[in-house]
Amino acid sequence: MLPRLALVDSELTHGVPPSVTAATGLDALPTQVMEPYVSNARGPLTDAAGPRGMRRSARSLRRAFQDGSDADARDDLALTSLFGGLCLANAKLPAPSTASRAPSAAHYARPTARSARSSCPRS
Numbered sequence: 260m261l262p263r264l265a266l267v268d269s270e271l272t273h274g275v276p277p278s279v280t281a282a283t284g285l286d287a288l289p290t291q292v293m294e295p296y297v298s299n300a301r302g303p304l305t306d307a308a309g310p311r312g313m314r315r316s317a318r319s320l321r322r323a324f325q326d327g328s329d330a331d332a333r334d335d336l337a338l339t340s341l342f343g344g345l346c347l348a349n350a351k352l353p354a355p356s357t358a359s360r361a362p363s364a365a366h367y368a369r370p371t372a373r374s375a376r377s378s379c380p381r382s
Contacts, residue, residue, distance in 0.1 A: 291343025312342035
């Protein structure tokens, strides 16, 4: 299941509360960009987009959390999300990430990062 089109507009995120910015940003970095980048099934697109997404997220997540109107930070996070989608489409994911995405996040109206964490066994 892959999209035919992705419209990414960072201006739509300017009013997002800090807690949602943090949750979605922390989902995009480890589960959408980093996991596919270290996957055994990664490829040239993942190798190119992964590091770019990681750099953009690292420099901008805190800024967007602290100042939701920081347009440059929001642009970086929107591109991180886009790069994450490209990475996900081009590499295999471990079971907790895949299992948590649509059903748990949509049904319980919570960010997928929280859903992924809740699908892992406690140690």
